[in-house]
Amino acid sequence: MGIKRSDRREFLKRGVALASGVTLGAVAKxxxxxxEGPEAFIQGTDELVxxxxxxxxxxxxxxxxxxxxxxxxFGLDFHIAAPLQDSVGVITPSSLHYMGTTRGSxxxxxxxxxxxxxxxxxxxxxxxxxxxxxxxxxxxxxxxFIECAGNRANRRHRTVQETHGMTSCAEWxxxxxxxxxxxxxxxxxxxxxxxxxxxxxxxxxxxxxAKAMDxxxxxxxxxxxxxxxxxxxxxxxxxxxxxxILNVKWLRRIKVVDQFYMTYNDYGHLRQDSDDAALGMQxxxxxxITYPSGGQQLPGRGFYEVSGLAWSGGGAVSRVEVSxxxxxxxxxxxxxxxxxxxxxxxxxxxxxxxxQECELQSRCTDVLGSVQPSRAQxxxxxxxxxxxxxxxxxxxxxxxxxxxxxxSVHNAIS
Amino acid sequence: xxxLRLLLPLPLMLGISVQAQSPTYxxxxxxxxxxxxxxxxxxxxxxxxxPAGSGSVGEGSQLYLEKACAGCHGxxxxxxxxxxxxxxxxxxxxxxxxxxxxxxxRAPYATAxxxxxxxxxxxxxxxxxxxxxxxxxxxxxxxxxxVVEEGTVLDAQSLxxxxxxxxxxxxxLPEWWRPGMSRLPSYPY
Numbered sequence: 001m002g003i004k005r006s007d008r009r010e011f012l013k014r015g016v017a018l019a020s021g022v023t024l025g026a027v028a029k030x031x032x033x034x035x036e037g038p039e040a041f042i043q044g045t046d047e048l049v050x051x052x053x054x055x056x057x058x059x060x061x062x063x064x065x066x067x068x069x070x071x072x073x074f075g076l077d078f079h080i081a082a083p084l085q086d087s088v089g090v091i092t093p094s095s096l097h098y099m100g101t102t103r104g105s106x107x108x109x110x111x112x113x114x115x116x117x118x119x120x121x122x123x124x125x126x127x128x129x130x131x132x133x134x135x136x137x138x139x140x141x142x143x144x145f146i147e148c149a150g151n152r153a154n155r156r157h158r159t160v161q162e163t164h165g166m167t168s169c170a171e172w173x174x175x176x177x178x179x180x181x182x183x184x185x186x187x188x189x190x191x192x193x194x195x196x197x198x199x200x201x202x203x204x205x206x207x208x209x210a211k212a213m214d215x216x217x218x219x220x221x222x223x224x225x226x227x228x229x230x231x232x233x234x235x236x237x238x239x240x241x242x243x244x245i246l247n248v249k250w251l252r253r254i255k256v257v258d259q260f261y262m263t264y265n266d267y268g269h270l271r272q273d274s275d276d277a278a279l280g281m282q283x284x285x286x287x288x289i290t291y292p293s294g295g296q297q298l299p300g301r302g303f304y305e306v307s308g309l310a311w312s313g314g315g316a317v318s319r320v321e322v323s324x325x326x327x328x329x330x331x332x333x334x335x336x337x338x339x340x341x342x343x344x345x346x347x348x349x350x351x352x353x354x355x356q357e358c359e360l361q362s363r364c365t366d367v368l369g370s371v372q373p374s375r376a377q378x379x380x381x382x383x384x385x386x387x388x389x390x391x392x393x394x395x396x397x398x399x400x401x402x403x404x405x406x407x408s409v410h411n412a413i414s
Numbered sequence: 415x416x417x418l419r420l421l422l423p424l425p426l427m428l429g430i431s432v433q434a435q436s437p438t439y440x441x442x443x444x445x446x447x448x449x450x451x452x453x454x455x456x457x458x459x460x461x462x463x464x465p466a467g468s469g470s471v472g473e474g475s476q477l478y479l480e481k482a483c484a485g486c487h488g489x490x491x492x493x494x495x496x497x498x499x500x501x502x503x504x505x506x507x508x509x510x511x512x513x514x515x516x517x518x519x520r521a522p523y524a525t526a527x528x529x530x531x532x533x534x535x536x537x538x539x540x541x542x543x544x545x546x547x548x549x550x551x552x553x554x555x556x557x558x559x560x561v562v563e564e565g566t567v568l569d570a571q572s573l574x575x576x577x578x579x580x581x582x583x584x585x586x587l588p589e590w591w592r593p594g595m596s597r598l599p600s601y602p603y
Contacts, residue, residue, distance in 0.1 A: 074495065125437060126450065128443055130442075183441075185436065201540060204456050267530065270584055272585055274585040274586070275598060276585060283597075368594075370596050
């Protein structure tokens with residue numbers, strides 16, 4: 001393996017520079033600058049050997065959603081939002097994954113040896129599985145986002161954590177629900193399932209069989225390890241692209257039934273308007289710029305990589321556009337890596353900031369051709385049909401961020 | 415995508431349940447009837463899962479105090495720190511959605527009220543009420559909201575027959591949805 005000609009020339013040139021002694025001084029000076037620190041050394045304790053932890057200089061944390069205490073005085077409200085402003089890539093670390101409970105901040109502490117999943121109702125063969133048996137079945141590993149129905153930005157929010165933090169994305173591993181349903185043998189007329197968990201209210205959701213048989217996953221793995229207790233250890237249901245409350249945690253029971261059951265969770269999200277019901281079930285195409293975003297400070301004019309997340313319950317993200325002039329003109333952003341179906345997708349745009357006040361927006365299109373609307377477009381759609389002036393269902397409207405000439409970034413929802 | 419949609423199993427496209435099959439993997443075991451009964455607590459609108467037992471409005475009014483419901487929900491079903499349990503006074507012509515987010519009036523089915531109390535109350539002592547007690551408390555809350563008469567006794571037969579004012583004025587989840595469809599085909603966003 002000889003040195004390539006150009007490399008050899010480089011080597012010879014550097015040799016000459018070193019010999020001259022002039023460049024050597026410059027290199028040494030730069031290197032001594034780089035070698036300042038570290039501040040201290042982290043001792044390799046048994047704890048750190050077994051299960052590492054992040055740097056003490058990294059302080060990104062989740063916050064209670066909606067400005068309410070979580071848990072509240074009753075211990076009832078427990079909705080916590082992910083710090084999307086600090087996110088890189090598309091995976092939300094398990095410790096920072098957003099969370100909501102149907103009621104209560106007390107998370108079940110379940111011994112997986114004792115946990116069981118029962119499938120019964122309108123099936124030929126009712127079945128009860130141990131965790132070990134579930135892990136013996138053919139598995140899938142897929143990237144999917146989950147988003148809470150309450151992930152709705154308003155003008156009082158300051159940061160992207162407040163406007164959009166009730167969504168996260170993880171790599172999920174488990175058995176397709178269809179595998180289990182086929183094993184049990186769904187009978188004619190079994191058009192719905194009721195999925196039930198073991199939290200203190202035994203929360204349950206009704207899910208249509210068309211979705212249950214399509215791509216739902218009974219998950220025991222998350223981001224390369226066991227599902228975390230706050231995410232449903234040892235077993236949770238994933239209903240890709242559908243509203244968060246359907247993704248039942250601490251899953252213990254699937255009952256195949258002939259009708260929508262109006263369960264505890266179903267009543268919690270009862271809607272009066274059929275458009276709201278449809279637009280709330282599957283998440284529409286949605287995106288948000290995470291950098292620069294509200295509360296952040298640009299140090300000065302010059303180059304920035306604008307970065308954000310896009311997702312859709314309708315499938316993969318096919319296009320993301322960015323506007324730096326408040327929606328007046330749009331350019332295509334670059335989609336980073338693979339755009340997985342029903343998964344957060346990272347987009348970026350190279351941007352030279354001229355130091356002038358401006359407004360940044362992003363707009364997502366999914367494989368179905370659905371396009372993320374501005375708030376005005378969504379409202380106009382309904383008012384032109386004689387309906388009230390509001391965004392129906394899950395709010396997927398465009399998030400505007402205003403960059404002031406001093407580099408401060410602000411929520412620009414009017 | 416259009417091509418992929420054509421490849422979907424025909425029964426799914428037609429909205430028909432997949433025909434039962436025999437097990438492929440042979441894992442898991444058959445649960446006993448007792449195991450199923452113990453966990454089978456989600457009550458359908460038609461009430462198949464309701465257990466035996468009964469309870470009256472009068473018994474419910476006593477239990478409401480004895481089981482400390484009043485401590486959180488208020489002695490009259492309102493005024494406590496927990497969600498109110500009596501409808502708002504918005505006049506005789508108000509539709510069910512104007513009466514507030516109040517379970518024993520907004521729930522489209524009385525079975526949902528029974529189910530909610532049975533699985534969710536009392537706070538931190540969930541699952542401790544007997545079936546008789548849940549029937550009685552359900553009867554009392556429905557009486558407080560003028561849904562049933564004072565002399566009402568509820569059981570597995572009578573509960574599903576109670577006509578709730580919101581029975582036909584709520585929006586069901588779309589049953590037309592199939593994989594690969596947008597969330598509302600007429601809506602471009």
